[in-house]
Amino acid sequence: MADEIETMSFEQAIAELEKVVNQLDRGDVPLEESIRLYERGAALKARCETKLKEAEEKVEQITLDADGRPVGTRPADP
Template sequence: MTDTSVSELSFEQAMAELEKVVGQLERGDVALEESIALYERGAELKKRCEAKLKEAEEKVAAITLDGDGNATGLKPAEGL
């Protein structure tokens, strides 16, 4: 587990750390207090990954295509 703020992590960094957290919890070889801290960090990482995926979906949805399937422009997604 790193001390880096979850809000500073890229999607890939958050996903990699989340996989490590899940692995540690599944092995069950950590003390109860550490398990609780890992679970809390994992919940934050999951939320970060979901937010980054939603951002990406909104950006993709903002691209408009013409009849030939060519990108004709971008529409700004709300909040971006």
């Protein structure tokens, strides 16, 4: 399961997380299944956070010209 989540795109992970939350919100899931869903949801949330951080880091590397247009990227800070 974790391997599957680690290869998901942000969009895939957020869609799956929404499904998990909806299942838990319904309240008709047995306890053991609720625990499994909660654990999956936590892993999906972590994946989404990772993908967002990666995107933020890429955006921070974009360089702009004097008119504010993107002209390239700079190396990431160590």
